[in-house]
Amino acid sequence: MLDLRETTSDLDAVRAALGRRGFTDDALFAELASLAEKRREVIQARESLQQERNEASQAMGRIADKKSAEFQEKREALKGLGERVKGLEAEARDVEARLGALMLSLPNLPHESTPEGLDESANVVLRTVGDKPELGFEAKDHVALAEGLGLLDLERARKISGARFVVLRGMGARLERALAQLMLDVHVDAHGYDEVSVPSLVKDASLLGTSQLPKFEDDLFKIARHEALEAVQDGDERGPDLYLIPTGEVPVTNLHADEILDAASLPLGYVARTQCFRSEAGSYGKDTRGMIRVHEFQKVELVRFVHPEEALEEHALLVAHAEAILQRLGLHYRAVELCAGDLGFGAHKCIDLEVWLPGQQAYREISSCSWFGDFQARRMKARFRPASDAAAKGSGGKKKPKPQLLHTINGSGLAVGRTLVALLEQYQREDGSVALPEALQPYVGGRTELTP
RNA sequence: GGAGAGCUGGCCGAGCGGUCGAAGGCGUCUGAUUCGAAAUCAGAUGUACUCGUGAGGGUACCGUGGGUUCGAAUCCCACGCUCUCCGCCA
Numbered sequence: 001m002l003d004l005r006e007t008t009s010d011l012d013a014v015r016a017a018l019g020r021r022g023f024t025d026d027a028l029f030a031e032l033a034s035l036a037e038k039r040r041e042v043i044q045a046r047e048s049l050q051q052e053r054n055e056a057s058q059a060m061g062r063i064a065d066k067k068s069a070e071f072q073e074k075r076e077a078l079k080g081l082g083e084r085v086k087g088l089e090a091e092a093r094d095v096e097a098r099l100g101a102l103m104l105s106l107p108n109l110p111h112e113s114t115p116e117g118l119d120e121s122a123n124v125v126l127r128t129v130g131d132k133p134e135l136g137f138e139a140k141d142h143v144a145l146a147e148g149l150g151l152l153d154l155e156r157a158r159k160i161s162g163a164r165f166v167v168l169r170g171m172g173a174r175l176e177r178a179l180a181q182l183m184l185d186v187h188v189d190a191h192g193y194d195e196v197s198v199p200s201l202v203k204d205a206s207l208l209g210t211s212q213l214p215k216f217e218d219d220l221f222k223i224a225r226h227e228a229l230e231a232v233q234d235g236d237e238r239g240p241d242l243y244l245i246p247t248g249e250v251p252v253t254n255l256h257a258d259e260i261l262d263a264a265s266l267p268l269g270y271v272a273r274t275q276c277f278r279s280e281a282g283s284y285g286k287d288t289r290g291m292i293r294v295h296e297f298q299k300v301e302l303v304r305f306v307h308p309e310e311a312l313e314e315h316a317l318l319v320a321h322a323e324a325i326l327q328r329l330g331l332h333y334r335a336v337e338l339c340a341g342d343l344g345f346g347a348h349k350c351i352d353l354e355v356w357l358p359g360q361q362a363y364r365e366i367s368s369c370s371w372f373g374d375f376q377a378r379r380m381k382a383r384f385r386p387a388s389d390a391a392a393k394g395s396g397g398k399k400k401p402k403p404q405l406l407h408t409i410n411g412s413g414l415a416v417g418r419t420l421v422a423l424l425e426q427y428q429r430e431d432g433s434v435a436l437p438e439a440l441q442p443y444v445g446g447r448t449e450l451t452p
Numbered sequence: 453g454g455a456g457a458g459c460u461g462g463c464c465g466a467g468c469g470g471u472c473g474a475a476g477g478c479g480u481c482u483g484a485u486u487c488g489a490a491a492u493c494a495g496a497u498g499u500a501c502u503c504g505u506g507a508g509g510g511u512a513c514c515g516u517g518g519g520u521u522c523g524a525a526u527c528c529c530a531c532g533c534u535c536u537c538c539g540c541c542a
Binding site for chain 2: 040047050054059060071076077082089203262402
């Protein structure tokens with residue numbers, strides 16, 4: 001969420017910044033401006049009436065004899081004041097709720113370094129690492145390879161769960177496990193992240209915090225609990241209130257919701273392997289084959305909580321951490337800076353890592369590393385207290401600095417399933433066997449290749 | 453599934469219609485003491501909104517929403533969340 005005061009005090013700047021990402025809605029901005037003004041008026045009216053009520057009631061309290069005629073008289077005189085206060089309170093709440101809903105619907109402002117452009121064609125390739133493997137034969141795709149090697153059983157996945165689910169077997173299952181473990185080990189031991197193991201089901205408030213809700217409910221799987229179901233059947237408005245996480249970002253980022261952290265504890269870095277669930281509504285016909293786009297997959301997620309002044313460098317650092325995995329595995333990939341129009345809803349700046357898939361002759365996203373500025377932190381109320389700095393010391397002031405919103409950064413490090421796909425496709429041999437990179441070998445019992 | 457308890461400031465925890473933004477403790481900060489530190493003593497220490505150039509003023513917040521009342525952290529109702537015990541279960 002954007003800051004209300006900053007947004008309304010310079011609405012044109014916000015409109016221009018959001019315009020960069022193709023977000024234009026004049027009616028919305030007009031309503032925002034008028035609601036913001038209305039809000040001030042109502043707040044002022046409410047507060048002055050509250051003050052009147054408080055002063056009168058306190059005067060009542062000071063009258064010793066509650067049975068006196070004076071007391072009775074004053075009480076009569078005050079009847080109705082409370083009602084008027086309540087009326088204004090309700091009005092203020094209504095205005096603030098409408099304004100809040102509008103603010104929640106605004107995406108984040110792109111960072112100044114974010115390239116111009118309205119769709120992915122304007123994304124900028126920052127660097128390409130490694131080379132496309134020269135196979136010398138026609139590349140098979142991961143489905144053909146995996147089925148040839150007995151790693152993948154899509155038919156049975158369909159039987160037990162339906163389309164867009166995957167069953168891995170034998171070395172397929174083991175490779176998934178090995179990859180996740182390699183990733184976790186590198187991030188913990190080499191990059192200094194704290195490993196956490198977190199729930200796959202979260203409350204709506206958590207999804208609101210990381211900005212999957214309220215706008216992207218259709219992308220999520222909801223869990224209907226019995227009580228909640230009954231409430232719905234009884235005509236109650238309340239819906240199910242637990243969701244399957246679409247990414248580890250949600251539970252991990254919300255670890256510090258509603259907290260005020262010590263400045264000295266920053267930056268904080270967490271890594272988690274989680275199951276991820278996506279409804280993939282609206283992606284009919286896209287990537288229907290194999291394990292590129294499925295309802296359930298594993299991902300190793302990196303999340304950093306950082307000081308705003310260090311955020312830009314911290315973002316680059318997280319990208320480097322994710323890249324390190326690709327490099328250890330010897331996978332050819334490129335880093336792409338998303339243009340303003342391709343940014344995710346909450347992102348301030350975003351760099352995608354795209355791995356080369358010979359079977360598709362295309363680069364495919366394997367990690368998306370976003371810097372959210374204070375967009376998520378404001379929704380989550382995740383703050384830190386700055387260290388008392390030299391300025392305060394010099395002036396002899398002993399005021400504690402005010403809490404300030406953190407910046408959040410996250411990215412996959414990496415999507416496990418897609419890493420497996422890339423591995424198979426890039427290391428494939430003409431006979432359908434697949435070599436295994438050295439870094440992975442200790443995790444698969446020393447095996448150096450997969451053979452049919 | 454059954455029974456019960458609770459939700460108060462950075463944390464713990466008292467309060468149970470007006471004098472309560474809220475005792476006390478812990479933590480933190482400042483000062484005294486010290487060669488320095490620990491210990492001790494004294495003082496300070498919530499968040500947000502709003503008015504004001506400023507100094508400063510006002511308002512809200514004791515899980516959330518509603519009700520009773522001149523007045524609610526305190527009473528009533530609903531909801532949410534957390535916890536405990538029993539049952540079931542990885």
